[in-house]
Amino acid sequence: xxxxxxxxxxxxxxxxxxxxxxxxxxxxxxxxxxxxxxxxxxxxxxxxxxxxxxxxxxxxxxxxxxxxxxxxxxxxxxxxxxxxxxxxxxxxxxxxxxxxxxxxxxxxxxxxxxxxxxxxxxxxxxxxxxxxxxxxxxxxxxxxxxxxxxxxxxxxxxxxxxxxxxxxxxxxxxxxxxxxxxxxxxxxxxxxxxxxxxxxxxxxxxxxxxxxxxxxx
Amino acid sequence: xxxxxxxxxxxxxxxxxxxxxxxxxxxxxxxxxxxxxxxxxxxxxxxxxxxxxxxxxxxxxxxxxxxxxxxxxxxxxxxxxxxxxxxxxxxxxxxxxxxxxxxxxxxxxxxxxxxxx
Numbered sequence: 001x002x003x004x005x006x007x008x009x010x011x012x013x014x015x016x017x018x019x020x021x022x023x024x025x026x027x028x029x030x031x032x033x034x035x036x037x038x039x040x041x042x043x044x045x046x047x048x049x050x051x052x053x054x055x056x057x058x059x060x061x062x063x064x065x066x067x068x069x070x071x072x073x074x075x076x077x078x079x080x081x082x083x084x085x086x087x088x089x090x091x092x093x094x095x096x097x098x099x100x101x102x103x104x105x106x107x108x109x110x111x112x113x114x115x116x117x118x119x120x121x122x123x124x125x126x127x128x129x130x131x132x133x134x135x136x137x138x139x140x141x142x143x144x145x146x147x148x149x150x151x152x153x154x155x156x157x158x159x160x161x162x163x164x165x166x167x168x169x170x171x172x173x174x175x176x177x178x179x180x181x182x183x184x185x186x187x188x189x190x191x192x193x194x195x196x197x198x199x200x201x202x203x204x205x206x207x208x209x210x211x212x213x214x215x216x217x
Numbered sequence: 218x219x220x221x222x223x224x225x226x227x228x229x230x231x232x233x234x235x236x237x238x239x240x241x242x243x244x245x246x247x248x249x250x251x252x253x254x255x256x257x258x259x260x261x262x263x264x265x266x267x268x269x270x271x272x273x274x275x276x277x278x279x280x281x282x283x284x285x286x287x288x289x290x291x292x293x294x295x296x297x298x299x300x301x302x303x304x305x306x307x308x309x310x311x312x313x314x315x316x317x318x319x320x321x322x323x324x325x326x327x328x329x330x331x332x333x334x
Contacts, residue, residue: 152283191272195308
């Protein structure tokens with residue numbers, strides 16, 4: 001079974017094996033949020049709106065999670081979930097994303113291929129070679145969005161991540177997303193880490209819009 | 218955290234006291250699971266003596282509520298203290314779990330609901 005980091009990275013891969021174009025901040029915060037969610041589901045951390053606490057510092061066995069766990073466990077100050085999301089988005093998101101890609105390649109879900117562009121630079125791509133996991137993840141998302149049933153906490157977290165990093169338009173039509181929006185909003189609130197992550201991304205996007213509005217035309 | 222289980226028709230009642238956090242939430246989740254597996258899928262969680270609930274506690278409740286629903290029943294809560302009620306509101310839990318002020322209110326509502334089904 002894939003963890004949430006691997007699932008969200010997999011969803012971000014397009015048909016050509018490149019990442020779907022989204023803002024870096026959204027991607028980095030989503031990966032950071034996914035790391036914390038995975039640690040919470042592994043019973044290593046617990047949160048409320050003010051504090052993120054380590055309840056078990058023993059390694060999970062997943063390198064992409066254990067680096068963050070070690071960082072949090074060794075911190076002398078207690079920080080809020082949003083502070084940890086910001087810290088991990090800055091320092092951990094890219095290495096974690098690369099580890100998730102490695103893991104997906106090792107599992108035979110992606111393959112790694114290099115292509116030269118401008119005759120000199122090599123651009124790595126990761127085309128999907130076994131799409132069963134990708135289809136299963138998309139089916140789970142669709143199943144939860146199209147139902148009124150009480151969701152599994154992990155599925156609610158996945159939908160929150162998919163919405164936050166802007167990958168839903170790559171899965172559903174604009175009309176389908178519009179129709180499912182009330183359900184998405186309902187699910188987004190369920191997971192505290194997801195809520196804080198979405199809030200941080202929205203805050204950054206608002207700041208960018210404000211900054212751009214002050215730029216001379 | 219302490220759990221006290223009773224049967225008050227038509228609900229299986231679990232009274233929770235103290236803190237429901239990362240250390241204790243798995244115990245609550247297991248207890249709710251055991252209640253449902255026993256055949257009681259209409260469950261009341263009496264939170265009148267619950268001081269605190271963290272994200273792990275909310276997840277345990279959601280898993281319990283889903284399990285009740287999958288077996289044709291419902292998990293309801295009662296007696297939430299203001300601080301815990303705020304946590305439920307902010308998390309949107311009342312979209313999925315009915316909340317009553319008192320245990321008597323919850324029992325009356327359950328009797329009416331089950332009589333109508």
